[in-house]
Amino acid sequence: MQKRIGFIAFAALIGLAACDRGSDLERAIFGAAIGCAAGEVLEDGECISGAAVGAAAGALADDI
Numbered sequence: 001m002q003k004r005i006g007f008i009a010f011a012a013l014i015g016l017a018a019c020d021r022g023s024d025l026e027r028a029i030f031g032a033a034i035g036c037a038a039g040e041v042l043e044d045g046e047c048i049s050g051a052a053v054g055a056a057a058g059a060l061a062d063d064i
Contacts, residue, residue, distance in 0.1 A: 024059045031058020 035054020039046035 027058035027061050028055040031055050
């Protein structure tokens with residue numbers, strides 16, 4: 001279980017590092033995918049809420 005969480009965290013870090021380019025929609029889609037995966041792993045079945053939070057964070061990533 002710890003290996004999977006570490007891998008997802010590493011993949012999210014690499015993916016979010018590449019988010020300085022592109023549109024808000026592209027960042028929102030990528031954030032939703034990472035949020036869904038994190039929701040499934042961390043909260044067991046919370047893909048939808050994780051995707052919603054991830055999409056919002058991805059869309060606002062360049063505004064922060």
